[in-house]
Amino acid sequence: MAIADFVKSARxxxxxxxxxxxxxxxxxxxxxxxxxxxxxxxxxxxxIVILGAASSQYLAWVIVGSxxxxxxxxxxxxxxxxxxxxxxxxxxxxxxxxxxxxLHPYVIGRGLVSVLNxxxxxxxxxxxxxxxxxxxxxxxxxxxLLGVNLLMLLPAVVLGIISLLAIGYMLxxxxxxxxxxxxxxxxxxxxxxxxxxxxxxxxxxxPGPVQYVSNVLPxxxxxxxxxxxxxxxxxxxxxxxxxxxxxxxxxxxxLGISVFRLAERRAKxxxxxxxxxxx
Amino acid sequence: xxxxxxxxxxxxxxxxxAYARMWVxxxxxxxxxxxLAAEIGLPxxxxxxxxxxxxxxxxxATAGAAVxxxxxxxxxxxxxxxxxxxxxxxxxxxxxxxxxLVAPVSRMSILLGMxxxxxxxxxxxxxxxxxxxxxxxxxxxxxxxxxxxxVVFVLTLVALYALGMLFASLFMLYGREAWNTANLLQxxxxxLSGAYFPGFYGPIVPFAIQAAGSLIPMTxxxxxxxxxxxxxxxxxSVWLHIIALVACTLILFPIARRTLSYMxxxxxxxxxxxLRWQ
Numbered sequence: 001m002a003i004a005d006f007v008k009s010a011r012x013x014x015x016x017x018x019x020x021x022x023x024x025x026x027x028x029x030x031x032x033x034x035x036x037x038x039x040x041x042x043x044x045x046x047x048i049v050i051l052g053a054a055s056s057q058y059l060a061w062v063i064v065g066s067x068x069x070x071x072x073x074x075x076x077x078x079x080x081x082x083x084x085x086x087x088x089x090x091x092x093x094x095x096x097x098x099x100x101x102x103l104h105p106y107v108i109g110r111g112l113v114s115v116l117n118x119x120x121x122x123x124x125x126x127x128x129x130x131x132x133x134x135x136x137x138x139x140x141x142x143x144x145l146l147g148v149n150l151l152m153l154l155p156a157v158v159l160g161i162i163s164l165l166a167i168g169y170m171l172x173x174x175x176x177x178x179x180x181x182x183x184x185x186x187x188x189x190x191x192x193x194x195x196x197x198x199x200x201x202x203x204x205x206x207p208g209p210v211q212y213v214s215n216v217l218p219x220x221x222x223x224x225x226x227x228x229x230x231x232x233x234x235x236x237x238x239x240x241x242x243x244x245x246x247x248x249x250x251x252x253x254x255l256g257i258s259v260f261r262l263a264e265r266r267a268k269x270x271x272x273x274x275x276x277x278x279x
Numbered sequence: 280x281x282x283x284x285x286x287x288x289x290x291x292x293x294x295x296x297a298y299a300r301m302w303v304x305x306x307x308x309x310x311x312x313x314x315l316a317a318e319i320g321l322p323x324x325x326x327x328x329x330x331x332x333x334x335x336x337x338x339x340a341t342a343g344a345a346v347x348x349x350x351x352x353x354x355x356x357x358x359x360x361x362x363x364x365x366x367x368x369x370x371x372x373x374x375x376x377x378x379x380l381v382a383p384v385s386r387m388s389i390l391l392g393m394x395x396x397x398x399x400x401x402x403x404x405x406x407x408x409x410x411x412x413x414x415x416x417x418x419x420x421x422x423x424x425x426x427x428x429x430v431v432f433v434l435t436l437v438a439l440y441a442l443g444m445l446f447a448s449l450f451m452l453y454g455r456e457a458w459n460t461a462n463l464l465q466x467x468x469x470x471l472s473g474a475y476f477p478g479f480y481g482p483i484v485p486f487a488i489q490a491a492g493s494l495i496p497m498t499x500x501x502x503x504x505x506x507x508x509x510x511x512x513x514x515x516s517v518w519l520h521i522i523a524l525v526a527c528t529l530i531l532f533p534i535a536r537r538t539l540s541y542m543x544x545x546x547x548x549x550x551x552x553x554l555r556w557q
Contacts (some may be wrong), residue, residue, distance in 0.1 A: 020455075024456055025459070026422065033299070033459060034466055037463065038466075039469075040466035040470040041466045041469075045332070046335070047484070048332060050483070051477070058336075096411075104537070191321055191324035194324060195325070195327050195331075199328070200329075201328070201331055205331055205335050264522050
C-alpha cells in the first residue's frame with residue numbers, strides 16, 4: 001500500500017476518532033474532562049508528598065512523571081477498548097477490515113487521537129500544577145515550564161509516543177482474538193507501568209528482581225529523558241537514556257506489528273471480525 | 280379483565296425480579312476465573328505504588344494498611360460507576376431496557392437486584408484485595424471490634440449503592456456521556472474520598488476538600504473502617520459516621536426513586552428510551 005494512501009486512511013481514521021471522542025459534549029466540558037482526571041491523580045500524589053514533608057525537588061519530579069503518564073493512560077485505555085467498541089457497539093470492524101485501507105492505518109489514526117488527548121492532558125496538568133503548588137500554595141517547586149529544553153524534550157516525547165502506540169497495537173491485537181479482555185487489558189498494562197515505570201517513585205526503591213523488569217520498559221526511559229529535559233535529576237545521562245528508549249521502542253514496534261499480524265491472520269481464519277459478545 | 284394483585288403478591292413479584300437480576304449479575308461476573316483474578320490483582324498494582332511511595336517518604340506501616348483498605352473500597356466505587364450508574368446505558372445498547380420497562384415490576388427492584396449482585400461480587404473482590412495486600416506488603420491491622428466493622432461496612436455499601444441508584448436514574452438517557460461521565464468520576468473521587476491517603480479528616484487536608492468528600496458516602500465509611508481496623512477504635516470513635524451513613528441512605532433512596540420516575544417519563548416524552556449508538 002502506497003505511503004500516501006496509508007497517511008490518507010490514517011488521517012480519516014483520526015478525524016472519525018476525534019469526533020467520536022469529543023463531540024458528545026461542548027468544548028468547555030470536554031476540556032474540563034481532559035484536565036480533571038490527570039489533575040486529580042496528581043493532587044493525590046502531591047498531597048502525599050506534602051504530608052510526608054518531602055523536598056520540593058521530589059514534588060517537581062513527581063509532577064513531571066505524573067503529567068507525562070497521561071500519555072500512557074490515554075493510549076493504553078483508548079487502544080485497549082478500540083476493537084471492542086468498533087466490533088460490538090458500532091459493528092463496523094468487519095467493514096473497516098474489508099476496506100482497501102485495512103486495519104493498520106485505522107488503528108494508527110485512532111491511536112493518534114489518544115496521543116492528542118494525552119498532549120492536552122499533559123499541557124493542562126503542568127500548567128495547573130505550577131498554578132496550584134507554586135501560585136496558590138507558594139511551595140517554590142523547581143519547575144520552570146518556560147525553561148524546558150525542547151531539543152531534549154521533543155525526541156523523548158516522539159520516541160515515547162511511538163513505543164506507546166506499538167504497545168497499544170499489541171492490545172488491539174489481543175482484543176481482536178479475544179472477547180473478554182477489553183475492560184481489563186488497558187487498566188492492567190497502565191497499572192504495570194504505573195508501578196514499574198518510575199512514575200511516582202524512583203525504580204531503585206523496587207525490590208531487586210522487579211527492577212530488571214523496569215529496566216526493559218520503554219516507559220521508564222521515556223519518563224527519565226522527559227525529566228532530564230526539565231532539568232530534574234535521573235539515573236544515567238540523557239544520551240544513554242535516549243539510546244535505550246530508542247532500542248526499547250524499536251523492540252516494541254517489531255513485537256507490536258508481529259503480534260498484530262498474527263492476530264489478524266487468526267481472526268480471519270476463525271471468523272472473529274464480526275463476533276459479538278454481550279454479557 | 281386481569282385480577283388485581285394483592286400487596287403481598289406485588290411485593291413477592293418485585294423481590295423475585297430483584298433476585299433474578301442479582302442472579303444474572305452474580306453468574307455473569309463470576310463465570311470467568313481469569314477476570315476474577317484480574318479484578319483482584321489489578322488494584323494491587325496501584326496500591327503497591329502508593330505503599331512504596333509511603334515507605335520512601337518515611338510514613339509508618341499503618342499508612343500502607345490505610346491504602347489497602349482504600350484500594351478495596353475503590354473497587355465498590357468502580358462497581359457503582361460502571362455496573363450501576365451506566366447500567367441503563369448498557370441495557371439500552373443491548374436492547375434489554377425496553378424489556379425492563381414493560382415488565383410488571385418496579386424499576387427500583389431491578390436496580391435493587393443490580394445493587395445486591397454488584398455489592399456481593401465486589402465484596403468477594405475487595406476481600407481478595409485486602410488479603411493479597413496484607414500478604415504482599417505485610418502491613419499491620421489492629422481490629423478490636425470486628426462486628427462493628429461489619430456493621431459500618433454494610434451501612435457504607437447501602438448508602439453507596441443508594442447513590443448508585445440515583446446515578447443510574449440520572450444517567451438513564453445518556454449516550455456516550457454515560458461512558459465519559461463514569462470515567463470522569465473515577466480519579467476525582469479517589470482524591471476526594473481520601474482512598475489513597477493515610478487519613479482524611481485531619482488538619483492537613485483542607486476543610487473544603489473534606490466537606491466536598493463528605494458528600495460521598497464512601498469517604499465517611501472508609502474513614503470509619505480505618506479508625507476501627509487500623510486505629511483500634513470503638514463505637515465512640517465512629518458513632519457520628521454511622522449517623523451520617525444512615526442519613527445518606529434515607530436521603531438518597533427516595534431521591535433515586537423520584538428521579539427514576541421522572542427520567543422514565545422524560546424518556547417516553549422525548550422518545551429516547553430505545554435510542555442506540557448516540
